[in-house]
Amino acid sequence: MFSAILLNKNADGTTDAQVVQLEDVQLPSDGDVVVRIDYSTINYKDALAVTGKSPVVRKWPMVPGIDGAGEVLASSHADWKTGDQFILNGYGVGEAHMGCLAQRARLKGDWLIPRPLAISARTAMAIGTAGYTAMLCAMALEEQGVTKESGDILVTGASGGVGSIAIVILSAWGYRVVASTGKLSETGYLKSLGAAEVIDRNELSAPGKPLQKERWAGVVDSVGSHMLANAVAQTRCGGTVTACGLAQGMDFPSTVAPFILRGVKLIGIDSVMAPRAKRLAAWDHLARDIDMEKLSTITQGISLADVLLRAPDVIAGKIRGRLVVDVNA
Numbered sequence: 640m641f642s643a644i645l646l647n648k649n650a651d652g653t654t655d656a657q658v659v660q661l662e663d664v665q666l667p668s669d670g671d672v673v674v675r676i677d678y679s680t681i682n683y684k685d686a687l688a689v690t691g692k693s694p695v696v697r698k699w700p701m702v703p704g705i706d707g708a709g710e711v712l713a714s715s716h717a718d719w720k721t722g723d724q725f726i727l728n729g730y731g732v733g734e735a736h737m738g739c740l741a742q743r744a745r746l747k748g749d750w751l752i753p754r755p756l757a758i759s760a761r762t763a764m765a766i767g768t769a770g771y772t773a774m775l776c777a778m779a780l781e782e783q784g785v786t787k788e789s790g791d792i793l794v795t796g797a798s799g800g801v802g803s804i805a806i807v808i809l810s811a812w813g814y815r816v817v818a819s820t821g822k823l824s825e826t827g828y829l830k831s832l833g834a835a836e837v838i839d840r841n842e843l844s845a846p847g848k849p850l851q852k853e854r855w856a857g858v859v860d861s862v863g864s865h866m867l868a869n870a871v872a873q874t875r876c877g878g879t880v881t882a883c884g885l886a887q888g889m890d891f892p893s894t895v896a897p898f899i900l901r902g903v904k905l906i907g908i909d910s911v912m913a914p915r916a917k918r919l920a921a922w923d924h925l926a927r928d929i930d931m932e933k934l935s936t937i938t939q940g941i942s943l944a945d946v947l948l949r950a951p952d953v954i955a956g957k958i959r960g961r962l963v964v965d966v967n968a
């Protein structure tokens with residue numbers, strides 16, 4: 640038997656979430672690697688699944704948890720053997736395939752990547768999909784030719800998981816980062832992560848003109864909606880905006896003006912199905928480039944049972960940084 644969070648759909652469509660004991664036979668059969676999970680985390684998507692706020696779960700019952708780190712217990716996959724240390728991010732785990740907010744999982748070996756030696760399982764989950772996505776955004780800015788000499792980089796949703804780690808990465812790479820937040824009380828925290836300047840998200844979250852004063856060489860946006868539209872409208876000629884999230888909304892109330900009159904590039908970032916080579920490159924960078932002291936200041940440790948209490952706070956945008964789940968606590 641092992642502990643897991645189990646989600647069931649109630650007759651009225653709401654989600655029932657409980658910590659339960661499961662047996663291996665209850666794990667999905669479509670997987671060639673059985674793993675022990677040491678740490679998981681709550682990302683925004685996990686909070687949506689646990690609270691039932693959005694139809695993230697596509698199969699019931701479901702163990703949530705899109706991220707996991709731990710050890711291989713048994714494998715019939717050629718690349719994995721007992722004792723190997725792994726990281727799992729995405730691939731529909733915790734949505735359509737039972738996930739990692741549990742002490743055990745059966746996964747596909749093709750989904751796993753080796754945990755870099757420089758980081759522990761706990762650190763890997765402090766980074767999690769949020770940090771790996773922040774790195775995909777930072778890499779995309781570089782690929783599009785945004786350099787530290789190009790000008791300021793705007794990070795929206797700055798006090799959240801993606802935002803906080805994007806600040807840590809981009810400031811370490813020498814960029815001047817401007818953090819947009821709804822929590823101005825966190826200005827000191829955001830500056831300690833590496834933000835050169837902190838602005839009130841109210842400056843960006845209301846409907847705005849299609850073209851505005853040019854401010855940003857690059858943008859990491861995890862918020863969507865008007866925030867993304869205004870960020871695009873304020874991006875300099877030839878600048879790049881990376882869009883990865885929808886904390887404000889899924890809509891994009893913009894026009895083509897920034898694209899056709901300023902050559903602004905809008906790059907979509909999808910961590911869930913990102914190709915293996917890109918994942919390996921992102922985790923290699925994360926293991927080398929993340930300031931571990933800063934990472935520890937943005938991380939809180941919680942237990943499986945705590946996930947049920949904290950998930951609504953994640954949806955309400957009340958969490959600063961990252962929640963790491965010790966599934967054995």
Ligand code: NDP
Nearest residue numbers: 683796797798799800801820821884885886887909910956
């Ligand atoms: P968090 O909940 O940790 O952070 C989201 C932040 O967005 C909040 O802390 C808050 O920051 C801001 N925010 C919340 N509500 C609003 C609002 N109504 N209007 C404007 N800003 C708001 O989430 P994550 O950082 O983990 O994820 C952020 C987004 O990125 C989510 O939508 C998530 O689904 C998406 N995502 C997408 C991935 C992909 O592969 N494309 C992978 C990972 C995440 P503040 O108070 O500082 O403004």
